[in-house]
Amino acid sequence: MEVIIQSDVGMATQLVARLIAKDLRQNPSIVLGLATGRTMERVYALLADMHQKEGLDFSRCRTFNLDEYVGLPPQDHHSYRFYMNYHLFSKVNIDRRNTHLPDGMAADLDAACVQYEQAIREVGGIDFQLLGIGNDGHIGFNEPLSALRSRTRVKSLTPLTIAANGPLFGDPARMPRRALTMGVGTIIDSKRCVLLATGTSKADILAKAVEGPITAMVSASALQLHPHCTIVVDEEAAGRLAGKDYYRFIFQNEPEWAEFR
Ligand code: F6R
Numbered sequence: 001m002e003v004i005i006q007s008d009v010g011m012a013t014q015l016v017a018r019l020i021a022k023d024l025r026q027n028p029s030i031v032l033g034l035a036t037g038r039t040m041e042r043v044y045a046l047l048a049d050m051h052q053k054e055g056l057d058f059s060r061c062r063t064f065n066l067d068e069y070v071g072l073p074p075q076d077h078h079s080y081r082f083y084m085n086y087h088l089f090s091k092v093n094i095d096r097r098n099t100h101l102p103d104g105m106a107a108d109l110d111a112a113c114v115q116y117e118q119a120i121r122e123v124g125g126i127d128f129q130l131l132g133i134g135n136d137g138h139i140g141f142n143e144p145l146s147a148l149r150s151r152t153r154v155k156s157l158t159p160l161t162i163a164a165n166g167p168l169f170g171d172p173a174r175m176p177r178r179a180l181t182m183g184v185g186t187i188i189d190s191k192r193c194v195l196l197a198t199g200t201s202k203a204d205i206l207a208k209a210v211e212g213p214i215t216a217m218v219s220a221s222a223l224q225l226h227p228h229c230t231i232v233v234d235e236e237a238a239g240r241l242a243g244k245d246y247y248r249f250i251f252q253n254e255p256e257w258a259e260f261r
Pocket residue numbers: 034035036037038039040066067131132133134135138139140141
């Protein structure tokens with residue numbers, strides 16, 4: 001795992017967008033694992049911009065989103081399918097048939113989860129997994145105590161997550177209490193993953209995930225087991241990290257980061 005600290009949210013977001021763009025250019029039929037949430041809106045805006053201004057080509061790439069609410073149809077403005085169409089898919093030249101989200105409307109949710117895992121396997125796995133982190137340490141919707149080897153399944157959301165996302169629904173009572181999510185094991189199986197965290201509200205949980213013990217109480221801590229995981233943060237989210245000086249040293253000295261400095 002490596003931690004890259006950027007001065008502010010703009011720089012951190014830009015770095016993540018550039019990392020995605022670099023891998024997409026190198027492998028136009030890349031399989032991207034995508035996240036939703038407020039943090040990612042800026043990433044998708046930058047990717048859309050790169051498509052328009054630099055011709056960043058999404059025509060052959062495939063995408064699998066981390067999660068979807070149970071019971072929200074794609075046309076519901078709060079569904080993650082709607083979010084993805086709105087923030088990214090409608091703004092780039094992606095083939096919608098290559099975009100996948102778990103089916104939160106399926107009559108048999110468990111079967112839909114098994115099919116989702118199968119679909120990921122059939123394309124050879126996820127090449128680049130984009131992640132955010134919830135206030136309770138979730139990645140995707142892997143709430144505390146999610147098994148570290150879990151696969152795509154139905155999860156009940158925690159009161160903390162409902163408090164964080166409920167306001168987006170206007171009336172928090174309208175927010176679904178369950179979601180389909182890739183498992184921690186599914187995420188760990190990705191070939192490369194990048195987690196973006198910004199703002200002071202993420203500082204405590206980020207320090208636990210990165211520098212604390214690996215524990216199912218903080219799903220993001222399982223990323224310590226990932227063979228190629230980069231955590232990108234702004235100064236605010238880095239506020240509680242003990243190893244800040246070392247992380248800065250890595251960014252300044254590792255040849256791999258030279259083109260991004
Ligand atoms: C959603 C997802 C979640 C979010 C997390 C942070 O697809 O993967 O884990 O990344 O809840 O959300 P924001 O960015 O809204 O703080």
